[in-house]
Amino acid sequence: QFDPYVQVACRLDNLKKNGHPTDKVELIVKGGTWNSYPITYQYWFIARCFEACNRTRKTAVSEKMSLEELKKKMVKIQKQNESAKHRMIGLTLETRPDFINEKTILAMRDMGCTRIEMGVQHTDEKILQLTKRGHGTQAVVDATALLKKYGFKVDYHLMPQLPGSTPAKDLAMMREIFSDPRFRPDMIKIYPCTVVENSELFSWLKEKKFKPYSDKQLLRILKEFKSDVPYYVRISRLIRDIPNHHIKAGNMMTNLRQVVQSEMAAEGKTCHCLRCREIGHQKNIDWKKEKIKLFIDEYKSGSGTEYFLSFEDGHRQAVLAFCRLRIDKNGIYPAFIRELHVYGQSVEIASHEKGASQHTGLGKKLMQTATAICKENKIPLLAVISGVGVRGYYKKIGFKLDGTYMVYKIK
DSSP, X not given: OOOHHHHHHHHHHHHHHTTOOOSEEEEEEOSSOGGGSOHHHHHHHHHHHHHHHHTOSSOOOOTTSOHHHHHHHHHHHHHHHTTSSSEEEEEEEEXXXXXOSHHHHHHXXXXXXXXXXXXXXXSOHHHHHHTTOSOOHHHHHHHHHHHHHTTOXXXXXXXXXXXXXXXXXXXXXXXXXXXXXXXXOSEEEEOOOEEETTSHHHHHHHTTSOOOOOHHHHHHHHHHHHTTOXXXXXXXXXXXXXXXXXXXXXXXXXXXXXXXXXXXXXXXXXXXXXXXXXXXXXXXXXXXXXXXXXXXXXEEXXXXXXXXXXXXXXXXXXXXXXXXXXXXXXXXXXEEEEEEEEOSSOOOTTOOOTTOSTTSSHHHHHHHHHHHXXXXXXXXXXXXXXOGGGHHHHHHTTOEEETTEEEEXXX
């Protein structure tokens, strides 16, 4: 019988054996539509993941418990995780835009969720209808607005090469995601459409109703898109891991990202996304000559204003740390820290390592800058959508737990 406890515990043990610090855990539950599972199963599943991080030998939860019982147990289990051996600093769940509403958001927040990965696929209504997606673009707009109202980080999954699309339509779609303030996610994953056997698309392929456009065209639009993405976004992935022997049509380059980056470099192009600019990926910067500089990128997103605060080198080639501050009169709090991240080798809690960017005060300086911006805007409260395992950090700098959020009263 499947038990998420065993999966999480084994993964933690394997990471530790390979030399990785495991006291700070970011858990991502992959695949499917999370909110389609029975609500009691959802609470039980996440509670078992927390118990694995807490190294609880005797479980306190059961799938047969009532929802109210599971909720009470979850609060106690999460409290234990605040000082556990493996603290859950972030929890990501995957779902669809049309499954996002106030009720599902509150439940996911109860579970400790801090980021949502959402299957957007495309913004062209005709393509969404042709592929029988089951929702339109308005569902994406509404879901994005709701998630940001509650302070969540938002990750879109986009899919070029779908039936009915063209290279021009796909490039326009990917650019629209950032030019239109109704969207503007924090992260994206690009999964080119691939056709596998025993699917409806495979039938269309055999009947010559559909054929994905060429890899050469796909490469061209990805290079163009990556050349003008904003500084605040992270492109986490450019390909879905499907073994080549299963793919009947569509992209078969397993190293697609590497090919894109190699060709961009040869053409003198660069990508501004966070993944490409992480300090760990920048080996040619002379930090003895370069000074670390604070950048503030301000942009509209839905009904709010986002401030992307980052410490980088002067040429914006390497990012050491960043913070996402949102000010929104429609938010459940007037201001949110939606993400605070310091790059570099993970350093254990209360430890210091020479040359590491973690635990050097960059995160604290970003928090001070965010607080100053709130003061300028006469914002009385600043909330953080904190992972359960990071509550202790925020308590040390004056935040207090309010429901599932850490909140600071600005004086």
